[in-house]
Amino acid sequence: MNCKTLVELTNMCMIYDDQGYVLVEEKLIHNSKGLIFPGGHVESNESVVDSMI
DSSP: OOOOOOOOOOOEEEOTTOOOOBOEEEETTTEEEEOOOOOOOOOOOOOHHHHHO
16 A cells, blocks of 8 residues: 655744743734744754744
8 A cells, every 4th residue: 555644843932031031922823813833844854942042
């Protein structure tokens, strides 16, 4: 059986400082505002670490 599945890798990171402050993004999601961690997707032949940087 020859079966192929497309996969899209995504990432999110939590950035915080010594005082406990956390970096988040305000984003419009389905017509309502929400807070999310910064992130994105991993390009072909890119490491997860490089995509995060």
